[in-house]
Amino acid sequence: MDPSGKEVVLITGCSAGGIGHALARAFADNNCLVVATSRSRGSMADLEQDPTRFFLQELDVLSDTSVQHVLSTVLDKYGRIDVLVNNAGVGCVAPLAEIPLSALQHTFNTNVFGSMRLVQAVVPHMASRRKGKIVNVGSIAAMAPGPWTGAYIASKAALHALTDTLRLELRPLGIDVINVVPGAVRSNIADSTMSAYNRMPEWKLYKPFEAAIRETGYFSQGTKTTPTEEFANKTVAAVLKKNPPAWFSYGHYSTIMAIMHHLPLFIRDFFIRIALKC
Numbered sequence: 001m002d003p004s005g006k007e008v009v010l011i012t013g014c015s016a017g018g019i020g021h022a023l024a025r026a027f028a029d030n031n032c033l034v035v036a037t038s039r040s041r042g043s044m045a046d047l048e049q050d051p052t053r054f055f056l057q058e059l060d061v062l063s064d065t066s067v068q069h070v071l072s073t074v075l076d077k078y079g080r081i082d083v084l085v086n087n088a089g090v091g092c093v094a095p096l097a098e099i100p101l102s103a104l105q106h107t108f109n110t111n112v113f114g115s116m117r118l119v120q121a122v123v124p125h126m127a128s129r130r131k132g133k134i135v136n137v138g139s140i141a142a143m144a145p146g147p148w149t150g151a152y153i154a155s156k157a158a159l160h161a162l163t164d165t166l167r168l169e170l171r172p173l174g175i176d177v178i179n180v181v182p183g184a185v186r187s188n189i190a191d192s193t194m195s196a197y198n199r200m201p202e203w204k205l206y207k208p209f210e211a212a213i214r215e216t217g218y219f220s221q222g223t224k225t226t227p228t229e230e231f232a233n234k235t236v237a238a239v240l241k242k243n244p245p246a247w248f249s250y251g252h253y254s255t256i257m258a259i260m261h262h263l264p265l266f267i268r269d270f271f272i273r274i275a276l277k278c
């Protein structure tokens with residue numbers, strides 16, 4: 001048990017170079033005890049140097065056993081989890097008419113069911129203390145769906161909807177739910193998305209769009225992309241507020257996408273078709 005009174009924050013997907021890793025550092029800089037998790041400890045080896053602030057655990061959001069094991073280890077060690085950050089996620093680029101259903105399923109399994117697996121595992125503990133915060137990391141892309149990333153966008157739109165309902169359902173149990181909605185933020189997401197893309201079959205109807213599809217995979221990682229640390233510092237400041245916001249969006253494209261969301265569809269489609277070449 002930890003008597004320090006510091007907030008214990010569990011974050012999924014903390015591989016170096018990504019948002020989870022930067023969030024882990026930002027929470028630790030704000031006097032939190034951080035349970036940094038990822039599929040392999042090696043991907044967050046630098047955090048290992050600082051065991052007073054970071055407790056490292058391997059966690060795969062696709063596995064009940066892995067999630068239950070980590071939760072019981074953390075509760076044995078600290079006696080509590082104050083904040084859960086569902087950050088782990090995968091991108092997916094492919095035209096919807098030809099995407100292998102296994103790729104669509106994997107995207108939902110990770111981004112939607114993976115997050116829900118953590119939520120269901122942690123809620124009984126938080127409810128017993130009538131205290132806790134759950135942060136789901138969505139995506140601004142879900143505000144104005146474009147071509148080629150339909151699987152990813154649909155998974156994040158589903159997560160946004162689940163988060164809205166969770167916020168209402170968990171309030172009577174004393175748990176705050178926060179939808180963190182990144183714009184374009186520097187991370188490894190384009191590299192991992194494109195390595196999955198390179199394993200997909202050749203397109204039939206969409207072969208002429210191959211270059212545009214590939215370009216979309218790197219769309220979030222341009223020169224104006226928001227630095228990871230900047231995004232993490234702003235996010236942590238919002239999450240640690242006594243009354244955290246229901247929705248926190250930050251990062252390149254977040255304002256323009258919020259405006260796009262409210263445009264008439266024919267105008268929105270016009271701009272998206274120009275930007276994404278379809």
Ligand SMILES: NC(=O)c1ccc[n+]([C@@H]2O[C@H](COP(=O)([O-])OP(=O)(O)OC[C@H]3O[C@@H](n4cnc5c(N)ncnc54)[C@H](OP(=O)(O)O)[C@@H]3O)[C@@H](O)[C@H]2O)c1
Nearest residue numbers: 013014015018019060061088089139184185187188189220
């Ligand atoms: N970067 C952006 O512009 C942006 C924009 C909108 C939303 N987001 C969201 O932000 C979150 C973080 O992504 P990121 O941009 O930081 O990308 P990233 O660098 O690729 O990080 C994704 C993290 O999720 C982990 N992950 C994937 N599958 C997992 C699984 N089954 N179990 C546990 N961990 C798993 C990855 O682990 P491995 O290293 O083992 O693959 C990695 O640690 C995601 O939810 C993403 O959708 C990012």
